[in-house]
Amino acid sequence: MSPVRFEIHAVTPERWNDLESLFGPRGACAGCWCMFWRLPRGEFDRGKGEGNRRALRAVVRGGEVPGLLAYADGEPVGWCAVEPRAIYDGLGRSRVLAPVDETPVWSVPCFFIARGWRRQGVTVRLLRAAGAHAAARGASQLEGYPIAPKKGPMADAFAWTGLVGAFEKAGFVEVARRSATRPIMRKRLRRSAPSRPKGATKPRA
Numbered sequence: 419m420s421p422v423r424f425e426i427h428a429v430t431p432e433r434w435n436d437l438e439s440l441f442g443p444r445g446a447c448a449g450c451w452c453m454f455w456r457l458p459r460g461e462f463d464r465g466k467g468e469g470n471r472r473a474l475r476a477v478v479r480g481g482e483v484p485g486l487l488a489y490a491d492g493e494p495v496g497w498c499a500v501e502p503r504a505i506y507d508g509l510g511r512s513r514v515l516a517p518v519d520e521t522p523v524w525s526v527p528c529f530f531i532a533r534g535w536r537r538q539g540v541t542v543r544l545l546r547a548a549g550a551h552a553a554a555r556g557a558s559q560l561e562g563y564p565i566a567p568k569k570g571p572m573a574d575a576f577a578w579t580g581l582v583g584a585f586e587k588a589g590f591v592e593v594a595r596r597s598a599t600r601p602i603m604r605k606r607l608r609r610s611a612p613s614r615p616k617g618a619t620k621p622r623a
Contacts, residue, residue, distance in 0.1 A: 431481075498528070
């Protein structure tokens with residue numbers, strides 16, 4: 419068998435159908451459509467399902483890049499959200515995930531991997547690409563909020579912010595832990611990152 423061809427692209431309007439296909443009728447997880455961190459809690463709850471789908475579609479159609487898509491042989495198999503931390507209203511509400519310091523960081527707060535591709539390194543690939551994507555836009559640090567399981571394997575439904583092991587493989591280090599199972603991890607970025615996910619635009623001057 420020939421090796422799988424992996425590509426990672428920034429989510430642009432032209433790729434909306436691929437993102438919609440990956441998330442499926444349940445919107446990745448119970449109608450979330452990756453809007454949990456972006457919206458005030460009440461608005462998120464009221465929009466579960468179609469409302470959140472429309473909200474994310476409006477973000478993409480408006481020209482904002484809310485995240486990255488991983489493809490295997492042309493099929494979308496994974497997603498991660500990545501934008502400046504300030505975009506994510508939900509992080510501002512969390513005591514556990516409150517800012518560590520005043521450093522302006524980008525965040526990669528959630529993932530969705532197609533069932534047949536879980537535990538195959540797709541998250542690590544996405545994290546590395548997210549670092550290049552953020553660096554190309556002037557970010558100096560990328561922050562994430564993975565789960566550190568107490569013991570044994572964790573059900574996929576609870577691992578949507580990623581697992582510590584994947585972050586470690588992608589070069590992240592722990593910088594704070596206010597909860598036994600939820601560290602804050604960061605990766606220092608090179609702003610002159612030579613590579614960017616295909617489809618990403620050059621940073622504006």
